[in-house]
Every structure is written in C-alpha cells, then in structure tokens.
Amino acid sequence: MKLSIIIPTYNVAEYIDECLQSLLPQLTDECELIIVDDCSTDGTKEKIFGYLTHEMASKYFQYKDGEKNFKFYMHETNKGVSAARNVGLKVATGEHIAFIDGDDLVSNNYIKQIFEAIKKEKDAYKLSWERFNLEPNAFFSKHLPEWNCSIWCIIWKRNKIEHMFDETLKIAEDKKFREENIQEEWTWGYIDEPIYKYRGGRLGSLSNEN
Numbered sequence: 001m002k003l004s005i006i007i008p009t010y011n012v013a014e015y016i017d018e019c020l021q022s023l024l025p026q027l028t029d030e031c032e033l034i035i036v037d038d039c040s041t042d043g044t045k046e047k048i049f050g051y052l053t054h055e056m057a058s059k060y061f062q063y064k065d066g067e068k069n070f071k072f073y074m075h076e077t078n079k080g081v082s083a084a085r086n087v088g089l090k091v092a093t094g095e096h097i098a099f100i101d102g103d104d105l106v107s108n109n110y111i112k113q114i115f116e117a118i119k120k121e122k123d124a125y126k127l128s129w130e131r132f133n134l135e136p137n138a139f140f141s142k143h144l145p146e147w148n149c150s151i152w153c154i155i156w157k158r159n160k161i162e163h164m165f166d167e168t169l170k171i172a173e174d175k176k177f178r179e180e181n182i183q184e185e186w187t188w189g190y191i192d193e194p195i196y197k198y199r200g201g202r203l204g205s206l207s208n209e210n
Contacts, residue, residue, distance in 0.1 A: 002030040003114060004094030004158070008084035009102035010038040013047045015199070020051050022105040022197075029069065031111060032094060035102075036084040037074040044102070045074060082165035082173045085151075089164060097156040104152070105132065105197040113195050114155055123186035125155040129196035141190040149175040152196055160186075 005023070009016060027033065037045050052070070073087050085099065096118055100106060107113075117125045129152075130138040139145060144153060151174045163180040165173050 001032055001094040002118070003096050003098060003111065004032050004034060004088070004092035005098045005100060006085060006088030006092065007033070007035045007100045007102050008038060008081050008088065009035060009040060009044050009048070010078070010081065010084070011040045011042045011044060012102040013040070013042045013044045015103040016044055016047050017051050019100065019102055019105055020048070022108070023100070023110065026106075026108065026111040027069070028111070030115075032069045032071065032092070034071045034088045034091060035073070036087045037072070038081065038084045039075045039078040048072070080167060080170065080173075082167045082169060086164045086167065089158075089161065092158060095158060097158050097161070099152040100196075101152060103199050105199070107193070107195040107197065109193075110195045113191050113193060117155065117189045117191050120189045122189035123157060123160055124182070125189040125191060127153055127155065127191040127196055128194040129153050129198055130194040131200040132197040133199055138194045140194070141192060149178055150198075151177055154178075155191075156181075 007019070012019075023033070035048060037048070049072075071091055073091075075084065075087075088099075089097065096114070098114065113127070114125070117127075126141040126144060128138065128140045139148065139153075141153075149172075160183075161181055163177065165177050169176060
C-alpha cells in the first residue's frame with residue numbers, strides 16, 4: 001500500500017460530500033481511505049455513508065487481500081482532532097500518510113502528484129496549497145509561510161513518525177507534531193502545483209472546535 005489518507009471529521013455534514021467528491025474518483029488499489037468521526041452531532045456519519053452508498057463507492061472501494069480499502073471509525077465521545085488523527089495513524093498500513101480535513105478539498109490530480117513526488121524517495125514531501133474561498137490565495141511548497149504548521153501540507157513517511165499527536169492539546173497540536181517528528185537531517189521533496197484546497201475562515205472548523 002503506497003498511501004493512507006486520514007480524514008478526521010467533526011460536524012462537517014455541510015461539507016463532507018464535497019470533500020469526498022474531490023477525492024474518491026482518484027483512489028486506486030494503492031490507496032486506503034481512513035475516516036475517523038469525532039462524535040459528530042450534525043449527521044456527518046450519515047452524510048458519509050449516504051455518499052459512500054452511491055455507485056461511486058462500489059467502484060473505488062475494492063477489496064484487496066481480504067480487506068477493503070476504506071476504514072471508518074467513530075468516537076463515542078468527543079475527544080478532539082488529535083485523538084481522531086491518532087486512530088488513523090494506528091490503523092494505517094500505507095508507506096506514506098496524507099491528512100485531509102473534512103471541510104477541505106483536493107485537486108483532481110492530488111493522488112497522481114503525490115505518487116509522482118514519492119518516486120524521488122525523500123524523507124517527506126511538502127505540497128503547495130491554496131485557499132479557495134474568501135479571497136483566493138496560493139502558497140507554494142518551497143516557500144511555505146512560517147505560520148503555516150498544518151500537517152496536511154506534508155506527505156509523511158509512516159516509518160518516520162515517532163511521536164503521535166498530543167491529545168491534551170486543543171490548539172497548536174499540528175505544530176507540536178511537526179516539531180517532535182521532523183528531523184534536521186531529513187531530505188525533502190516538493191509538489192509545486194497547489195493540490196490541497198483549504199476552506200479558510202469557517203467557524204466551527206476542526207481547528208476551532210477541537
């Protein structure tokens with residue numbers, strides 16, 4: 001398995017269809033999708049499975065070696081985005097890890113660009129991204145702003161991740177995860193095209209709620 005894609009969700013029923021619609025057509029048998037719902041109260045789970053029962057799901061989620069390439073977990077209580085991401089990391093089987101937030105989108109060649117990048121066999125890969133709502137703005141992989149510590153702008157090698165997310169933190173959990181895992185000697189690959197699409201300024205986002 002080349003790639004595990006982890007999506008933590010919390011009260012994103014309004015947006016999860018759009019997120020999945022941007023991602024599902026790209027999935028191959030070299031990818032697995034892991035969704036961890038953090039005890040949503042707005043029907044997010046129902047929206048996910050309502051979408052996945054569409055004929056698209058049977059096309060893109062195929063069984064391989066007795067296991068399906070889609071995994072879904074749901075917390076019985078709200079534990080926070082760090083706990084949700086940790087569940088994803090624990091069950092992931094891919095050589096590489098990508099994170100997507102459930103209210104964001106990806107470009108239609110997101111996976112293709114990642115697969116091209118990992119051919120270079122670096123320790124990790126930075127991807128370019130853009131804000132697609134509000135005032136559009138793009139940020140490029142070789143010049144990412146210092147304030148951007150989001151873990152979704154990095155494609156991680158699973159065997160390079162030595163520390164899980166700190167579940168006691170309600171803010172800046174991304175920053176600590178990066179600081180604890182990224183090593184100075186790492187080599188980096190870069191994806192120049194903005195393939196991640198961030199929904200900026202949403203009240204009730206994962207970063208605000210959890």
